[in-house]
Amino acid sequence: MTRPKIFLTRRLPPQTMETLHEQAELKHFDLDRDLSRSELMRGVADVDGLLCLLTDRVDGEVMDAAPQLKVVSNYAVGFNNIEVDAASQRGIVVTNTPGVLTDCTADMAWALLMAASRRVIEGDQLVRSGNWTGWEPLQLLGQEVTGATIGFVGMGRIAKATAKRARAFDMRLLYWNRTRLAPLEEQQLGLEYVDFDKLFGECDFVSVHVALCNATHHLIGARQFESMKPNAILINTARGPVVDESALLWALTQGQIGGAGLDVFENEPDLESELRAMKNVVLAPHLGSATISTRERMGSIAVQNCLAVCRGENATCRVN
Ligand code: DGY
Numbered sequence: 579m580t581r582p583k584i585f586l587t588r589r590l591p592p593q594t595m596e597t598l599h600e601q602a603e604l605k606h607f608d609l610d611r612d613l614s615r616s617e618l619m620r621g622v623a624d625v626d627g628l629l630c631l632l633t634d635r636v637d638g639e640v641m642d643a644a645p646q647l648k649v650v651s652n653y654a655v656g657f658n659n660i661e662v663d664a665a666s667q668r669g670i671v672v673t674n675t676p677g678v679l680t681d682c683t684a685d686m687a688w689a690l691l692m693a694a695s696r697r698v699i700e701g702d703q704l705v706r707s708g709n710w711t712g713w714e715p716l717q718l719l720g721q722e723v724t725g726a727t728i729g730f731v732g733m734g735r736i737a738k739a740t741a742k743r744a745r746a747f748d749m750r751l752l753y754w755n756r757t758r759l760a761p762l763e764e765q766q767l768g769l770e771y772v773d774f775d776k777l778f779g780e781c782d783f784v785s786v787h788v789a790l791c792n793a794t795h796h797l798i799g800a801r802q803f804e805s806m807k808p809n810a811i812l813i814n815t816a817r818g819p820v821v822d823e824s825a826l827l828w829a830l831t832q833g834q835i836g837g838a839g840l841d842v843f844e845n846e847p848d849l850e851s852e853l854r855a856m857k858n859v860v861l862a863p864h865l866g867s868a869t870i871s872t873r874e875r876m877g878s879i880a881v882q883n884c885l886a887v888c889r890g891e892n893a894t895c896r897v898n
Contacts, residue, residue, distance in 0.1 A: 582888030583646075584627040587613050587634050590653065591870070594877025601885055602627070619643040627884040632656060633846075638664035649887035653880045654867075655679055656817060657897055658790040666898045673883035673893045677735065678875035683866035684739035687785055687815045690839025691728075694811050694860045695721040695783070721782065721809055721836065723747050729781035731798065732788035732816070733759060733769070740785055741767050752777055756788075779805045783813060790817035798822065803829030809836040815866045818843040823850050830856055841866050 584602040589595065589610060598604045605621060607613050612633050613621065622628050622644035630636055632654040638661055641647060649671045650660055657674045665672045693699055697718045704710050704718070728744045730737045733755035741751050745768050754774045758764075764771060778784060784806070788794045798812075799822035806812075812835060814821055823844040829835045830853075837858035843849040846864060853859050867876060883893040 582626040582885065583624065584629055584884055584888070585621040585625040586629045587618065587621065588631055590629075590877045590880075591874045593874050594881055597878070597881050598629075601881075602888075615640075622647060626888040627651060629653060629880055629884050630659075632659050635659055636665075637661040638668075641665060641668050641670055649673065649884055649893070651880045651884035651887075651893075653876055656789060658817060662898050671887045671893060672897045673880070673887070673895045674897050675876040675879045675883075676895055678879060679867035679872050680735045680739045682869050682872040683736045683815055684743060686841055686862070686866045686868075687736070687740045687787075687813050687839075688743045690813050690815070690841060690860050690862065691783055691785070691811065692723065694813070694837045694839040694858070695723050699860055700857055721811065723749070723783075725749065726782035727752060727780055728783040728785060729753065729772070729777040730755075730769075731774075731777070731784060731786045731820075734787060734789075736815070737785070737787035738767060740787070741769060752780060775802075775805070778802045778810075779807070781810055782807065783811050786812070786814040786816045786820055788816055788820055790819055794820050796820070796822040796825075798826075800825040800828065803834045806835045808833055811835070811837045811839065813839045815841045818846060823853075826850075827852055830859065 581601060581603045585605045586598060587607050605625060607621060618634060618640055622640060626646055627649045628647060629651045636650050636659060641664055647670055650665060651673045652660060655674050655676045657672060660672050662672050697720045701718055724747050727750040730741060730753040733753045744751055751769045752772045753769050754772060754777045758771050797820050803825060827850045830838060839860040841862040842864055867873060879895060883895050886893045
């Protein structure tokens with residue numbers, strides 16, 4: 579059987595690379611950096627499958643440069659980097675990697691929540707600086723997590739996994755989602771459904787878990803920050819543009835909210851530069867799925883999706 583020709587835009591974990599080398603005729607962008615648009619256009623010209631990252635913008639123009647293309651397999655669960663309608667119009671299958679990064683991303687949301695509320699980064703910096711002079715009753719006092727109220731914007735897999743963690747901290751769990759869960763599931767997860775506008779005023783923590791699409795772009799902005807408690811902390815492990823970053827900066831500067839834990843940004847890798855200087859903000863470089871085993875599992879699913887479609891079989895994780 580002839581091996582499908584696949585273009586991979588950046589090196590993936592070792593096992594994934596091994597499978598690709600074995601089962602595909604692999605064109606691999608070998609430099610360890612994001613490739614340019616013209617490199618992407620050239621790369622897809624003669625391939626059956628494209629295995630790409632969330633940093634690759636795959637639109638109709640890219641697809642038109644790839645007359646043989648059958649599948650765009652994204653090495654991510656989010657697929658806002660791909661013009662799915664354009665793919666469907668051209669008969670190209672789009673796939674993603676759901677499920678395997680759920681716990682890992684929920685762990686990251688929790689790490690940011692804990693770090694921001696308990697001022698872990700500031701403490702680390704103080705100790706490292708050599709300026710720590712010993713225990714003090716009023717030093718680096720943070721926010722209580724146990725028993726606090728957390729609100730989830732969106733209630734998909736990752737939000738549910740984060741909610742499970744919140745329950746272990748005896749928190750009150752509010753959520754808003756486009757579609758309300760069934761009463762039994764709400765009860766099992768210990769969740770209370772609230773109106774979108776009401777959620778922000780009631781919570782000590784707000785954790786963002788919606789996918790990015792036109793409807794969720796800047797879903798959270800000045801109006802939501804204005805209604806939040808002055809000690810409230812915003813956590814975002816979803817996609818940066820869901821939050822209006824300049825409104826967030828304004829809210830933090832004005833003391834409208836107490837802090838933030840951010841794994842994603844509106845224009846990655848750039849961000850509102852003042853955020854870098856704010857002590858009440860914990861910043862991470864989009865690490866939600868960044869564990870060895872999760873990245874291997876994502877690789878395995880992305881490769882299987884890509885190979886299946888190239889061979890004329892069904893992919894398990896189709897998004898169109
Ligand atoms: C995703 O998969 O969408 C994450 O943002 C990166 O793994």
